[in-house]
Amino acid sequence: MNRKQIEKLVCLSYTKGRLDEVKVQKISRILSKRLLKEYIKFLKRYEQKNKLIIVISQSDPKEIIKIRKHYEKIFPKKNIVFQEDKTLIGGIKIIDNDKIYEFSLKGIFDELINNQTL
Amino acid sequence: MTEAEEIIKKLEQNLSSFEISPKVQNIGTVETNTDGVVRASGLSQAVMGEIVEFETGDRGVILNLDQDFVSIILFSKGEKIKEGNKVKRTGNLLSVNVSEELLGRVVNPLGEPQDGKSKIKKNKLMPLEKIAPGVIEREPVNTPLKTGIKAIDALIPIGRGQRELIIGDRGLGKTAIAIDTIINQRNKTGKKPVICIYVAIGQKQSNIARVIGKLEEEGALSFSIIVSAPSSFPATLQYIAPYAGCAIAEYFLEKGEDILIVYDDLTKHAWAYRQLSLVLRRPAGREAYPGDIFYLHSRLLERAVKLNGDNGGGSITALPIIETQANDISAYIPTNVISITDGQIFLQSDLFNAGQRPAINIGTSVSRVGGSAQTQAMKSVAGKLKLELAQYRELAAFSQFGSELDPETAKLLERGKRTSEILKQGQYNPLPESLEILSIWLVTNGHLDDTPIEKLQSFEREFHEFVKRSEPKILDFLLIGEKPSEEIIKRMEKAVSEFKKIFK
Numbered sequence: 001m002n003r004k005q006i007e008k009l010v011c012l013s014y015t016k017g018r019l020d021e022v023k024v025q026k027i028s029r030i031l032s033k034r035l036l037k038e039y040i041k042f043l044k045r046y047e048q049k050n051k052l053i054i055v056i057s058q059s060d061p062k063e064i065i066k067i068r069k070h071y072e073k074i075f076p077k078k079n080i081v082f083q084e085d086k087t088l089i090g091g092i093k094i095i096d097n098d099k100i101y102e103f104s105l106k107g108i109f110d111e112l113i114n115n116q117t118l
Numbered sequence: 119m120t121e122a123e124e125i126i127k128k129l130e131q132n133l134s135s136f137e138i139s140p141k142v143q144n145i146g147t148v149e150t151n152t153d154g155v156v157r158a159s160g161l162s163q164a165v166m167g168e169i170v171e172f173e174t175g176d177r178g179v180i181l182n183l184d185q186d187f188v189s190i191i192l193f194s195k196g197e198k199i200k201e202g203n204k205v206k207r208t209g210n211l212l213s214v215n216v217s218e219e220l221l222g223r224v225v226n227p228l229g230e231p232q233d234g235k236s237k238i239k240k241n242k243l244m245p246l247e248k249i250a251p252g253v254i255e256r257e258p259v260n261t262p263l264k265t266g267i268k269a270i271d272a273l274i275p276i277g278r279g280q281r282e283l284i285i286g287d288r289g290l291g292k293t294a295i296a297i298d299t300i301i302n303q304r305n306k307t308g309k310k311p312v313i314c315i316y317v318a319i320g321q322k323q324s325n326i327a328r329v330i331g332k333l334e335e336e337g338a339l340s341f342s343i344i345v346s347a348p349s350s351f352p353a354t355l356q357y358i359a360p361y362a363g364c365a366i367a368e369y370f371l372e373k374g375e376d377i378l379i380v381y382d383d384l385t386k387h388a389w390a391y392r393q394l395s396l397v398l399r400r401p402a403g404r405e406a407y408p409g410d411i412f413y414l415h416s417r418l419l420e421r422a423v424k425l426n427g428d429n430g431g432g433s434i435t436a437l438p439i440i441e442t443q444a445n446d447i448s449a450y451i452p453t454n455v456i457s458i459t460d461g462q463i464f465l466q467s468d469l470f471n472a473g474q475r476p477a478i479n480i481g482t483s484v485s486r487v488g489g490s491a492q493t494q495a496m497k498s499v500a501g502k503l504k505l506e507l508a509q510y511r512e513l514a515a516f517s518q519f520g521s522e523l524d525p526e527t528a529k530l531l532e533r534g535k536r537t538s539e540i541l542k543q544g545q546y547n548p549l550p551e552s553l554e555i556l557s558i559w560l561v562t563n564g565h566l567d568d569t570p571i572e573k574l575q576s577f578e579r580e581f582h583e584f585v586k587r588s589e590p591k592i593l594d595f596l597l598i599g600e601k602p603s604e605e606i607i608k609r610m611e612k613a614v615s616e617f618k619k620i621f622k
């Protein structure tokens with residue numbers, strides 16, 4: 001089984017954008033140990049690609065609903081997950097796979113420190 | 119303006135250019151860390167040759183871009199880097215900070231001081247990888263770069279902007295030739311000294327320390343820069359060392375300076391690159407070197423240049439060094455570098471063991487472009503020398519078969535022996551061109567035919583002193599570089615006859 005076939009199996013493991021446990025169990029039974037390892041690796045990567053982590057400084061339920069609605073429009077196919085990090089001070093940080101969008105106060109302060117010329 | 123006002127003004131300038139914009143970072147995750155190579159997933163926007171930074175503070179450079187992974191070679195040992203660690207892009211390509219402050223300093227290939235002296239101020243970042251100047255910006259080699267070694271300046275002359283390979287087995291004096299050449303760049307009255315860069319790749323720290331000590335002792339460190347990547351450094355740093363040296367040279371080239379750069383040695387550089395390529399799992403070719411081993415050296419040496427007047431008129435002269443095994447110049451790396459360079463100085467162990475130092479094999483050594491850079495004064499004496507040496511080599515081999523030789527052949531053989539003797543020269547004793555011409559003139563015109571061979575060295579030394587004392591005008595004329603006039607030749611002949619009366 002080559003890489004493309006494993007990738008295909010990973011895609012088939014989802015039903016309506018959600019990981020289907022029954023399908024996963026079925027697939028895992030037919031795979032050898034080596035291929036199962038590869039399958040898990042690809043599954044993790046696929047999950048990471050489809051996950052959008054939004055880091056906020058304070059978890060206010062009303063705010064979370066508002067932010068979720070806003071970002072669902074921008075990333076319609078992504079599974080949005082919220083995380084709380086008080087060190088951000090204010091603003092939010094968005095982690096989309098290997099990209100980090102920094103809109104927080106902490107990010108601005110870090111930039112100020114890095115760019116100081118005096 | 120007071121100091122406080124200046125600081126406030128700077129702050130105000132910063133404020134005017136300060137923008138609050140969202141920062142977008144591209145990150146990756148470490149998957150494996152083996153043999154100084156890290157494989158990381160993510161980093162989808164990273165580019166080849168970009169510097170990346172790990173959360174442990176280690177840094178590395180991207181050398182492979184695969185579909186899901188990037189391979190990063192580390193500048194440090196990277197023992198703290200673990201699976202799952204985050205790595206982020208810096209957006210900077212490999213570059214080295216260069217300024218005039220580097221003169222007289224010892225730095226590593228990243229431009230960081232290694233001599234325990236003060237930090238080098240940030241000035242200009244020069245890229246390590248750069249496309250060599252094109253044909254429009256260049257001009258032919260036309261100015262000599264004097265090495266101060268008689269055999270080289272007369273028979274294998276080097277011009278500014280040339281690439282001349284120094285090749286030979288270990289311990290034959292390859293580095294000594296390069297160091298002598300650097301030492302010879304001092305004492306140029308009224309002229310700017312050629313800036314010398316010595317790149318030590320994969321050498322013992324003790325050897326590098328000895329070279330630095332010698333340069334300091336001879337007063338040549340003030341116009342020299344040492345780029346040190348000893349064998350204790352990771353292969354990555356050894357691999358980038360010659361490019362860092364070249365980037366430093368290009369900074370001074372932009373200012374219209376003449377630079378001499380010594381790569382000591384490219385064999386070890388090829389070894390470092392082979393090591394990196396093997397751990398990066400690139401396909402191995404002949405002698406396990408990767409397929410682009412030729413390009414590794416050609417792109418480096420092609421950056422040696424003589425720029426035309428419109429482009430500043432500066433030059434970079436490269437003296438790469440290659441170590442052979444058992445005098446085999448037909449091995450893979452030696453043949454590659456021989457074909458890239460504009461000539462080679464071949465040192466042979468037989469000659470070295472026979473006491474001929476520098477042990478240059480005149481037959482196999484060649485300078486393809488340096489002849490046009492030789493001064494008329496040197497040309498006038500060197501032409502005869504080449505012919506005589508060629509005849510001597512032929513006759514010396516032939517004379518071994520017969521015992522009886524006609525007087526003409528015996529005379530040629532005797533002259534040849536003297537010519538070989540006069541080409542001997544001590545280490546760290548480069549001569550000015552005027553004295554070199556004088557020595558060669560002596561032997562090619564038969565003035566040494568009646569002097570015993572064992573006394574030739576002392577004759578030469580004392581004659582130089584005699585001329586310096588009694589006939590300095592001869593030396594002044596020879597320094598100009600013009601072909602000696604009848605009058606000068608008469609004065610030289612007169613000086614010889616007078617000296618012979620007092621020489622014992």
